[in-house]
Amino acid sequence: MNKKYLLSLLLTAYFATFLRFYLNNNFVISIIGSFLYGFVISRTISKSKREILLTGFCSCFTSFSGFIHFLYQFIIQGYYLKLFLYFNVIVILNLIIMYIGFQLSRKLT
Amino acid sequence: MKLDDIIYILAGSTFGLIVRIFVKHISLRKKVFSFNNILIVNVLSSLFLGIFVGLNITNKNLVLFFSVGFLGCLSTFSSFIYQLFNLIQERKYLRFVLYYAEVLVLAFLFFCFGYFITSI
Numbered sequence: 114m115n116k117k118y119l120l121s122l123l124l125t126a127y128f129a130t131f132l133r134f135y136l137n138n139n140f141v142i143s144i145i146g147s148f149l150y151g152f153v154i155s156r157t158i159s160k161s162k163r164e165i166l167l168t169g170f171c172s173c174f175t176s177f178s179g180f181i182h183f184l185y186q187f188i189i190q191g192y193y194l195k196l197f198l199y200f201n202v203i204v205i206l207n208l209i210i211m212y213i214g215f216q217l218s219r220k221l222t
Numbered sequence: 223m224k225l226d227d228i229i230y231i232l233a234g235s236t237f238g239l240i241v242r243i244f245v246k247h248i249s250l251r252k253k254v255f256s257f258n259n260i261l262i263v264n265v266l267s268s269l270f271l272g273i274f275v276g277l278n279i280t281n282k283n284l285v286l287f288f289s290v291g292f293l294g295c296l297s298t299f300s301s302f303i304y305q306l307f308n309l310i311q312e313r314k315y316l317r318f319v320l321y322y323a324e325v326l327v328l329a330f331l332f333f334c335f336g337y338f339i340t341s342i
Contacts, residue, residue, distance in 0.1 A: 122239070123236065123239065126235055126236075126295060127232060127235060130231060130235040130290070130291065130294060130295060131231070133290075133294060134231065134290055143299050143300070146299065146300040147299075147300050147303050149300075150300040150301075150303070150304055151304075151307075154304070167301075168242075168243070168246070171298075171300045172242070172295075172298035172300060172301055173235065173238075173239065173294065173295045173298075174300070175298060175299035175300040176267075176293065176294040176295075176297050176298070176299060177264045177267060177268070177297035177298060177299045177302060177329075178267045178268060178270075178271045178289075178293040178294065178296070178297045179293075179294065179297075179299075180299055181268050181271055181329060181330075181333055182271060182275070185275065185333070200326060204303070204306070204322070207299075207303045208303060208306060208310070211303055211304070211307050212307070215307075
């Protein structure tokens with residue numbers, strides 16, 4: 114781990130955090146993040162660039178705690194069926210979006 | 223946005239990123255105690271979120287530091303989706319269902335655990 118790598122990792126993480134704070138919508142953020150993750154994993158790029166894009170940008174951009182906080186609204190109101198339904202729908206939708214991104218970047222090359 | 227808000231978010235996100243990379247580094251090094259680093263990070267962040275919600279903090283600076291900066295950078299949703307995607311690609315459907323249920327149960331168990339600690 115050299116200094117340049119750490120600095121670029123920190124800068125991409127800051128950029129992702131401010132973008133998340135600016136958009137302020139957990140559903141849109143998770144979909145964009147999954148699409149980008151699927152787009153990057155099928156590309157053949159160097160290992161350090163891949164680390165910076167995946168653990169730096171995509172992981173800081175999407176947040177699991179924001180997702181749980183979104184589902185917490187249903188616990189207060191007592192809609193337990195709705196809670197279970199929303200969890201499944203969001204996860205399956207994100208899986209499909211990631212698959213679309215994966216196939217799209219394969220077709221482009 | 224003021225300069226103070228930016229500094230609070232930067233400090234929180236730096237701290238969260240360091241903790242996540244530290245957990246990843248440990249899991250790669252020790253092959254004997256191999257565990258799923260993304261599951262650990264997500265469960266830990268949902269425990270912290272439970273404590274944070276239970277305390278009912280309305281101080282704006284603390285929300286920016288802890289909720290937006292620290293927890294946002296510590297937990298990752300897209301890596302969790304990628305793990306599920308990878309299990310489907312390798313055609314391990316039983317492990318896919320088990321991992322899915324594991325995350326659903328553990329995250330809410332630890333969230334409720336953190337929530338009820340503060341109400342004692």
